[in-house]
Amino acid sequence: MRCLERGFVVWLTGLPASGKSTIAQLAAARVREVGVRAEVLDGDWARSTISTDVGFSRDDRRRHLLRVAWVTRLLARNGVAVFAAFVSPYRDVRAEVRRIVEEEVPFFEVYVKVSLGEAVRRDPKGLYRRALAGEVKNFTGVDDPYEEPESPDLVLVNEGVPVEVSVGRLLGFLADLGVLPKF
């Protein structure tokens, strides 16, 4: 497995259940298939390891995401293709994340877009149901904001299409930019 001359960070943002982690995992697997090192970081991983001390208030999410940004930066500057999948609902915090990462490596904000209705229908963890019942507070999309990206590098409408289509679009985008070999 080889490192890239220059790694990069793909930052997938979107509602819970939009498909961020699935796209990140499948994209990383495809990158590894061509012999390049790839890493996935997502909310489930970070919140059970380096961010066990944070909840879902605005300040907590910010502290958590800036910490993650530094981890992605360290990996990418060592030649890893990094896929970070976080709800990251606030525009200003995403801009801070970008500033941290872009000091050293390319950063691409990718908006994984689905309607709230579709996210609620998927609800793989049953959290929307609990949030709508008032049992979970500050849940993004229900009683907490999701600020849509205004100028993302890429939008993946991950609804009404197989997830593989979104993965293909993401890898095509990265190959067109020349940061990854053609797939």
Ligand SMILES: Nc1ncnc2c1ncn2[C@@H]1O[C@H](COP(=O)(O)OS(=O)(=O)O)[C@@H](OP(=O)(O)O)[C@H]1O
């Ligand atoms: N209140 C609240 N709001 C949003 N999400 C919640 C909340 N409570 C738990 N969860 C689950 O935690 C996952 C989001 O974690 P993240 O670290 O990605 O969130 S954030 O970027 O700090 O906003 C998110 O998982 P994903 O579905 O992977 O996005 C949820 O399953």
Ligand SMILES: Nc1ncnc2c1ncn2[C@@H]1O[C@H](COP(=O)(O)OP(=O)(O)O)[C@@H](O)[C@H]1O
């Ligand atoms: N394009 C798609 N069409 C239908 N279901 C999808 C699609 N992409 C992902 N999913 C499903 O949506 C659910 C949430 O995906 P996940 O990757 O966990 O989202 P997130 O990381 O954004 O919370 C999973 O059950 C996943 O299999």
